[in-house]
Amino acid sequence: MSLITDIAQVRAASTVSVSNTLANWQPYIDEAEYTFIRPAIGAELFSLLDEKAGAAQQDEPFLTALNHIRRPLALYALYLGIDEFSVNLSAQGIQVITTDTHKSAPQYLIQNLKESTMRRAHTLMDLALEYFEMNREAFPGFSPQDPDLFLHSAAEFSRQVDIRSSRRVFLSLKPVIASIERKYIRPTLSDGYFKVLKEALKSASTLSEDDQAVVNLIRPALAHLTIARALQEISIDILDWGVFATAASTFTNVATKQTSNQVRISAMIQANQLDGEAELKALQEFLDMNATEEKYPEYYSSDRYAGPDKARTRGEFPNAAENSFFVA
Secondary structure, eight states: OOSOOSHHHHHTTSOOOTTOOHHHHHHHHHHHIIIIIHHHHOHHHHHHHHHHHTSSSOOTTHHHHHHHHHHHHHHHHHHHHHHHHTEEEETTEEEEOOOSSOOOOOHHHHHHHHHHHHHHHHHHHHHHHHHHHHTGGGOTTOOOOOTTSSSOSHHHHHTTSOOTTOHHHHHHHHHHHHHHIIIIIHHHHOHHHHHHHHHHHHHOSSOOHHHHHHHHHHHHHHHHHHHHHHHHHTTEEEETTEEEEOSOOSOTTSOOOOOOOHHHHHHHHHHHHHHHHHHHHHHHHHHHHHOOSSSSHHHHTSTTOOOGGGTTTTTOOOOOTTOSSOOO
């Protein structure tokens, strides 16, 4: 079964020719479902919507949900099929389809169409995800929250670093967020307090005032360090035939959104890295200044605890006459 069951549902998203049939589109719809839709909404909700799409009668809120998800799906399918729609694959080879009244569009127009189609699809996909988040009680298979991370959602991330509250961007950042937590946040908090705080985030409806103060310091550091790392990785595709930069146009006359130049990216990496490290230092200083046997006991009893006297100077190397070397 497919989420799109009629060619009219495709035409609702794009003004395709009336000569199109669903059979022409089906291979691209199937690929788009598993490439773009299923990873974004989750396997459980995808299966539920797939079941509802084939039902004789579709009740609210599933009818609205299907209408929301079909529009980006149709555009993703169009994006995947654009290059093949104008050619004919036969035993005689690959032919371009032309008639007395129609001929294939030039390559730059095809590329422009792909660019605008993908931009519209992404925008509509974020709107669909927003609908699921606002009505999550009706869709138990969809979880807008990620309780395993200190930054739970796209909206929460955007409060620290602007990603336009895009759920798609947040999903792409999740592996980086998890990596930064392991490499930066866990050593700062100590293993014991890191585990305790994670469990509190997962199980409690509200954090204690003390734990919330720490989480408020973790989130900006985590967001900035995540962006610093993601800027180096997120525009790179590692495939089985090599490593490639993404989102680059091969046509110089196509108006398209290009990746930033390397100087700009390097400046953003450095700025976010410095911000993240400063915020991480503030988190460490806060714990050293406030931890006691009763307050943050796991951190207080760990090797990370330096105490109030050394809280502001830990990690520094003061030059002194008796030192065997000096730091410039």
